[in-house]
Amino acid sequence: MIAVTFGDKVLLLLKKKQMTQKGLAEMIHTTEASISRYINNERLPKGDIVAKIAYALDTTSDFLLSDDRSITLNLSMDPPEEKAECKFKEGFSLPDLTQEEKRLLYNYNQLSHKMKSILISMSDILLKEDGGSGEKISSRE
Numbered sequence: 644m645i646a647v648t649f650g651d652k653v654l655l656l657l658k659k660k661q662m663t664q665k666g667l668a669e670m671i672h673t674t675e676a677s678i679s680r681y682i683n684n685e686r687l688p689k690g691d692i693v694a695k696i697a698y699a700l701d702t703t704s705d706f707l708l709s710d711d712r713s714i715t716l717n718l719s720m721d722p723p724e725e726k727a728e729c730k731f732k733e734g735f736s737l738p739d740l741t742q743e744e745k746r747l748l749y750n751y752n753q754l755s756h757k758m759k760s761i762l763i764s765m766s767d768i769l770l771k772e773d774g775g776s777g778e779k780i781s782s783r784e
Contacts, residue, residue, distance in 0.1 A: 650682040652707050656700040657682075671695040691753070698749040701740075 647655075657667060664678040671692065680686040681696075688696065690704075697704045740748070751759060 648684050649687060649707055650684040652702075653678075653696060653700065654682050656702060660700060662700075667696065667699055670699045694749065694752045697752070698745065701745065703748060704752050 653667075657664065664682065665675045668675045668678045672695075673692065677686075677688070677692075681688055693704045693707055697707055751762065754762065
């Protein structure tokens with residue numbers, strides 16, 4: 644099992660979405676050369692760019708920046724059956740998110756730590772008002 648780099652993950656997701664480096668660069672308003680540097684692990688983007696890349700590739704910043712050695716990568720470069728596959732620890736899966744959920748996550752990732760705490764508190768209150776259980780999930784921070 645090998646560790647998967649930021650660049651490997653971006654490349655994997657580009658292949659999965661059948662998107663080019665140029666297309667990603669245009670989506671996040673940067674240069675194709677910058678995307679190439681990220682993919683080749685010559686440079687790690689700043690936080691706001693990581694968030695934009697994550698949003699464009701329908702993933703999370705956490706996934707892209709994770710140093711979890713349990714993630715393995717299997718890319719077959721043989722056309723036409725090009726395959727891109729990412730495996731995780733047993734029991735771990737990424738949920739299918741709606742566009743609205745992706746927008747919420749993207750917006751959340753743009754907030755400061757203080758604003759994130761306020762938003763979480765507000766969402767607990769809203770959930771209780773809406774008749775939800777209001778159960779709290781323990782924080783990993």
